[in-house]
Amino acid sequence: MPTELLLDRPARFRDLRARVQVRALPTILTLLLVAWLLIFIAVPVAIVLARSLAAKGGGITLSHFAAFFGKAYFLRSLTNTLILGTGVTALVMGLGFALAYLVTRGPRALRFPLRVVALTPLVAPPYLFGLALIIVGGRRGFIAQMLGTQVPIYGWPGVILSQVLSFLPVAFLMIENVLQSLDPNLEDSACDLGAGELDLLRTIIVPLASPGLLKAALLTFGLAIADFGNPALLGGGLSFLAPDAYLMITGEWNTEMASVISVVLLVPSLAIFLAQHYWLKGKSYTTVSGAPTAGEERSIGPWLGIALILPCLAYVAAVVASYGVIILGAFTKLVGIDNTLTLEHFVKDVGPDAIWTSVKVSLSAGLVSAVVGTGLAYLCMRTEIRLRGFLEFITLIGFALPGTVMGIGYLLAFNRPPLLITGTLAILSLNMIARFLAVSLEAGVSKLHQIDVSLEEASADLGAGVLTTFRRIVLPLMSSAFVAGFLFTFMQSMISLSAAIFLVAPGRLLASVYIFNRARDGDMGISCAMSVILIASVAVCLWGLSLLTRRTGMRILAVRT
Amino acid sequence: MSDQTLLSLDGLTKRYGAVTAVEDVHATIRRGELVSFVGPSGCGKTTLLRLVGGFLRPDAGRIILDGEDITALPPNRRPTAMVFQNYALFPHMTVAENVGYALAIRKRSRTEIAHRVEELLALVQLQGLERRRPAQLSGGQQQRVALARSLSLQPKVLLLDEPLSNLDANLRIQMRTEIKRLQRELQLTVVFVTHDQEEAMSISDRIMVMYQGQILQAGTPSEVYEQPATPFIARSVGAVNFLEGVLTNGTRGVAMVATPLGTLVIRSVVEGVTSGERVCLVIRPETIRLGPPDDGAGPNRVQGRIESTMYTGALIRYSVGVGATRIAVDLYDPRHSATFHEGDPVTLILPEDPHLLPA
Numbered sequence: 001m002p003t004e005l006l007l008d009r010p011a012r013f014r015d016l017r018a019r020v021q022v023r024a025l026p027t028i029l030t031l032l033l034v035a036w037l038l039i040f041i042a043v044p045v046a047i048v049l050a051r052s053l054a055a056k057g058g059g060i061t062l063s064h065f066a067a068f069f070g071k072a073y074f075l076r077s078l079t080n081t082l083i084l085g086t087g088v089t090a091l092v093m094g095l096g097f098a099l100a101y102l103v104t105r106g107p108r109a110l111r112f113p114l115r116v117v118a119l120t121p122l123v124a125p126p127y128l129f130g131l132a133l134i135i136v137g138g139r140r141g142f143i144a145q146m147l148g149t150q151v152p153i154y155g156w157p158g159v160i161l162s163q164v165l166s167f168l169p170v171a172f173l174m175i176e177n178v179l180q181s182l183d184p185n186l187e188d189s190a191c192d193l194g195a196g197e198l199d200l201l202r203t204i205i206v207p208l209a210s211p212g213l214l215k216a217a218l219l220t221f222g223l224a225i226a227d228f229g230n231p232a233l234l235g236g237g238l239s240f241l242a243p244d245a246y247l248m249i250t251g252e253w254n255t256e257m258a259s260v261i262s263v264v265l266l267v268p269s270l271a272i273f274l275a276q277h278y279w280l281k282g283k284s285y286t287t288v289s290g291a292p293t294a295g296e297e298r299s300i301g302p303w304l305g306i307a308l309i310l311p312c313l314a315y316v317a318a319v320v321a322s323y324g325v326i327i328l329g330a331f332t333k334l335v336g337i338d339n340t341l342t343l344e345h346f347v348k349d350v351g352p353d354a355i356w357t358s359v360k361v362s363l364s365a366g367l368v369s370a371v372v373g374t375g376l377a378y379l380c381m382r383t384e385i386r387l388r389g390f391l392e393f394i395t396l397i398g399f400a401l402p403g404t405v406m407g408i409g410y411l412l413a414f415n416r417p418p419l420l421i422t423g424t425l426a427i428l429s430l431n432m433i434a435r436f437l438a439v440s441l442e443a444g445v446s447k448l449h450q451i452d453v454s455l456e457e458a459s460a461d462l463g464a465g466v467l468t469t470f471r472r473i474v475l476p477l478m479s480s481a482f483v484a485g486f487l488f489t490f491m492q493s494m495i496s497l498s499a500a501i502f503l504v505a506p507g508r509l510l511a512s513v514y515i516f517n518r519a520r521d522g523d524m525g526i527s528c529a530m531s532v533i534l535i536a537s538v539a540v541c542l543w544g545l546s547l548l549t550r551r552t553g554m555r556i557l558a559v560r561t
Numbered sequence: 562m563s564d565q566t567l568l569s570l571d572g573l574t575k576r577y578g579a580v581t582a583v584e585d586v587h588a589t590i591r592r593g594e595l596v597s598f599v600g601p602s603g604c605g606k607t608t609l610l611r612l613v614g615g616f617l618r619p620d621a622g623r624i625i626l627d628g629e630d631i632t633a634l635p636p637n638r639r640p641t642a643m644v645f646q647n648y649a650l651f652p653h654m655t656v657a658e659n660v661g662y663a664l665a666i667r668k669r670s671r672t673e674i675a676h677r678v679e680e681l682l683a684l685v686q687l688q689g690l691e692r693r694r695p696a697q698l699s700g701g702q703q704q705r706v707a708l709a710r711s712l713s714l715q716p717k718v719l720l721l722d723e724p725l726s727n728l729d730a731n732l733r734i735q736m737r738t739e740i741k742r743l744q745r746e747l748q749l750t751v752v753f754v755t756h757d758q759e760e761a762m763s764i765s766d767r768i769m770v771m772y773q774g775q776i777l778q779a780g781t782p783s784e785v786y787e788q789p790a791t792p793f794i795a796r797s798v799g800a801v802n803f804l805e806g807v808l809t810n811g812t813r814g815v816a817m818v819a820t821p822l823g824t825l826v827i828r829s830v831v832e833g834v835t836s837g838e839r840v841c842l843v844i845r846p847e848t849i850r851l852g853p854p855d856d857g858a859g860p861n862r863v864q865g866r867i868e869s870t871m872y873t874g875a876l877i878r879y880s881v882g883v884g885a886t887r888i889a890v891d892l893y894d895p896r897h898s899a900t901f902h903e904g905d906p907v908t909l910i911l912p913e914d915p916h917l918l919p920a
Contacts, residue, residue: 185649188616191636192643193663194714203666207653 025466026383033376034387039419040434041398044409048266051412052259064256068264077239078264081225084156084240085268088163088224092171093217095164095315098308100175105298106308115176117316120323122169123538124531125495125512127229129162131519131527132322134233135329140522142335154236162230165318167223171216178212179205187298197304218272226265226402228498229516241265242404242498249502255412262405273400326535329528345529350509355533358494358511361425365432366490372433373440373485374478378470380441381448382456392441399438403498406435411502423505431503432493439492440485447481480548487545491538567592567750568613568718573622575608582608584774585622590718590752595744597753597761600771600797606754607722609771613752614643614720627717642716646723648707650695656682656706657691663713681709684743701732708743719744721753725760737764758798762786770794786845788916795843795916800878802849802888804842805920808834818842822883826860828913839920846878846891848912851901856908863909867901881909 055061068074103115121129137143137151137158144150153161182205190204206213231240241261248258300308329335333342345351376395380388398406410431415422421430451474459469497512504510511534519527568590575583583605590596598606611617613624615636623632631639650659658665660681661674669677682688685705695703704724711719721740725733741764744751755761761768762782769779778790789795792803806820816827818840825842834840854864865883877900879890888909892898901907 183647183649185645185647186651188614188636189643189645189649190651190662190666192614192616192639192641193710194637194666195662196637196666199666203662204651208651 026379029375030379030387030391033372033379033391036372037391037394040430041394044406044413045397045401047413048259048262048405048409051255052263054256064260068257068260073239074244077241077244080238081241084159084163084231085221085225087160088167089217089221091160091164092168092220093213095311096168096171096175096216097213098311099172099315100179102308102312103176104179106300114312114316117319118172119169119542120319121165123491123535123542125229125497125515125534126166126227127162127233127497127516127519128326128531128535129165129322130158130230130233131524131531132325133158133162134519135325135335135524135528154234155238158234158236159231159238161318162234163224163227165315165322166227166230167220168315170223171220174212174216174219175209178209182208197298197301218275222269222272222402225268226404226498228404228501233519242402245404245408246501249408249411258408259412262408265402266405269400269402273396326528326531329524330532334525345525346533348526351514351526351530354509354511354514355530357425357509358534359537361428361432361510362490362493365429365436365493366486368429369433369437369440369489370482370486373437374444374482376437376441377444377448377481378474378478381445382453395438395441398434399436403435403496406431407499407502410499422503423508425508427503428500428510431499432489432496435499436489436492439488443481443484443488444478447478451477484545484548487541487548491541491545494534494538565592566590567627568752569625570609570613571623571625573609573612573619573624575612575617576620581774583612583619586774586776588769588776588779590750592750593748594766595741595751595753595764597755597765597768598771599755599758599761599768602756604771605774606771610643610720610722610752610754613718614641615639640717641720642711642714643720643722644707644711644724646726648703650703650706650710652695655691656687656693656695656698659695659706660709660713662710677713681713684712685709700728701736704728704736708740712747717750719749719751721751723755725755733760740764762798770797789843792841792843792918800846800889800891802844802846804844806840806842808836808838808840810836821886822863822911825911826913827915827917829915829917834917834919841918841920843916843918844912846889847893848915849888849890850910851879851881851890851892852908852910854906854908856910859910861911861913863911865907865909867903867905867907870901870903881907883909
């Protein structure tokens with residue numbers, strides 16, 4: 001019959017074309033991606049490793065490590081860094097748990113405001129609280145000016161305080177996620193069987209949340225030891241590893257010692273990563289799948305209530321005060337001393353140029369990261385490529401490594417042909433992409449988990465080829481993951497400092513680095529003004545991101561940061 | 562069974578924003594009784610159970626248990642125990658630790674806990690599985706552990722929230738018997754929530770049919786099945802035919818009802834309906850008999866034609882067309898009965914004692 005013939009022919013033709021596409025496309029894309037990931041993630045890390053072991057005349061030597069561990073100065077840096085990591089992790093975990101507990105189980109009226117405040121540090125450069133602290137309590141800060149006394153903010157108190165404020169949001173998000181995904185029936189059931197609130201915490205909540213809590217603690221520890229900005233601004237006489245690495249490069253061009261420090265910083269990060277990836281995998285008791293339920297209010301007794309709410313209030317006060325100080329600093333001549341309102345800090349010097357450069361770098365990084373990340377997610381989830389595990393692994397390594405290490409790695413890897421890109425804006429973009437690609441991948445994978453394969457099969461069943469299916473079905477459904485990956489990469493690129501500070505050429509300006517340098521030089525007005533612009537732009541992104549994740553049920557940031 | 566009231570719900574109301582999940586519910590439950598709340602999802606039955614368990618606070622009303630007002634007590638201080646729909650077994654604890662949890666919280670001695678756990682596991686026939694984790698158990702075993710755990714404190718009322726809904730059909734019937742056995746053996750007072758009317762009827766001393774946050778009818782399973790208070794209730798506890806008609810003559814306990822099928826003779830007790838009023842006859846499919854066409858003489862015989870048949874093993878359900886009306890008829894034990902085929906003309910023999918509702 002004629003109708004049959006009409007239907008038959010194009011179907012066969014499509015089938016043939018589809019088969020060719022199916023075989024060739026993923027392979028080509030995979031090879032390209034593998035090359036990319038090797039060049040921009042594996043090679044820089046490998047070069048750092050090689051440099052730390054390279055002997056002067058060629059060959060392998062441990063002499064650089066011997067020099068590191070033989071020097072009292074570096075050993076003190078190492079000890080300081082470890083103490084800092086431990087202390088900050090303990091404080092962040094306590095505070096993060098209190099906040100997350102109140103936000104998931106506390107009085108409803110408190111939940112939203114607490115959550116907003118807990119997350120606000122996400123939009124600020126990681127040294128913003130250091131900056132605020134210096135304005136208030138620094139050597140020329142307004143307490144010193146007005147009261148004539150010095151506040152001992154330099155050294156331990158300052159670094160710990162500013163780090164706690166900086167790293168709390170990520171830990172909070174992870175703990176909140178864990179507490180939210182515990183089956184509420186388990187707690188109800190324990191309560192039904194006579195458990196009081198402390199019994200609940202001790203026998204049910206903490207044991208069940210422990211894998212997630214451990215993960216959050218490991219991550220916080222990694223962030224704290226690799227942090228560059230806060231120790232550099234507020235360390236005073238104390239030495240820490242990340243600033244040491246910076247000094248080794250900028251002061252002495254001692255790339256061997258900088259590489260050794262990188263390796264030392266890399267060990268805990270890598271351990272954390274491997275622990276997350278292999279050991280903690282499948283150890284989760286989080287039993288509720290899909291959208292977390294809004295838990296019932298739990299009646300919290302007076303003692304526990306006070307123990308939970310006091311630290312939270314202190315934290316809220318510190319965050320609000322910091323933002324207040326930065327905003328005041330941006331709009332006054334010299335906050336606390338000359339409170340005349342002014343907009344001069346916004347136009348003075350080359351601040352606006354720096355912001356513009358940051359926007360360019362971050363935009364390009366965001367776009368590429370989103371395209372590559374979602375594409376990678378599709379390859380990993382929907383085709384049977386052989387290198388899937390490897391691709392995921394490398395991507396996550398890029399995310400897990402400290403910025404300092406990735407900065408030094410890029411500096412060493414790309415300062416000679418064939419890839420001589422040191423000093424360009426491209427190296428900054430590429431670096432950001434390599435470090436945040438994992439989040440785009442995560443967003444894509446999580447989205448694809450939501451999209452049933454049968455949708456694509458239905459499309460194919462109705463006669464569409466692979467490319468048509470991808471264009472008409474997959475792309476529209478994945479667009480939210482694409483936007484999420486873009487926003488996250490953009491945000492992080494705008495505020496990240498630790499890698500960028502190695503890669504910005506002397507003549508070039510990048511907002512996060514520029515603000516940091518101005519702050520170190522004591523030029524607080526400009527620092528504050530540029531921070532305000534940076535925070536505002538990042539805040540808009542975060543708002544968009546949260547809107548997106550809420551609307552689509554995608555899970556990023558909190559799951560495997 | 563004593564008639565003493567153990568639990569009474571006194572005007573319970575629970576609202577979520579504009580939605581009223583439970584509205585002014587009054588109910589009493591006697592000591593040693595097994596009562597089911599049955600209704601479609603969203604009818605408020607689980608909310609009601611959670612109110613009794615103390616997991617929700619009512620917006621109005623009181624809960625009196627054994628003479629004590631427990632409305633304000635948190636779950637950990639109420640003498641009630643709940644079995645959750647998903648069992649809510651603690652995944653990080655062994656079976657023994659789960660069952661002994663309540664005793665451990667109360668700081669009982671280790672030997673006492675061990676002894677009691679052994680006793681409870683014997684009760685639910687799970688000896689030997691003490692060291693297993695919940696994830697290593699089958700659905701039925703998990704159910705038993707949840708039951709044992711909820712009994713560990715000898716609760717005054719056991720609350721079961723759709724406890725059988727996660728089990729497959731055979732296991733469900735087995736566990737149903739098991740729960741009934743435990744309830745009789747230990748003389749438990751049980752409140753059971755289910756959407757499955759057959760389950761509710763088979764297990765309960767009384768059932769309470771809920772809809773839109775209210776109890777529509779409470780009674781023994783046979784009362785609710787045979788004398789439903791409304792067409793909705795009639796439908797929610799089983800298949801049913803409704804025939805509307807006008808009551809024409811009501812002398813000496815014999816009435817005539819003019820229906821679309823013709824005038825039927827009704828000998829049911831008719832209360833509160835006078836001649837000339839519209840009534841609704843509630844006729845269960847298994848109360849109608851089928852005969853060959855023109856099957857003798859007698860009252861309530863109607864000629865119809867088989868429109869469809871559905872064989873389910875235990876019975877055949879026929880849909881019989883009489884004019885524009887379809888009547889469902891169940892024929893049990895089809896192997897030993899005369900059966901009919903699609904298109905066959907038949908005689909319907911309608912019961913003379915159907916339940917009557919005002920239309």
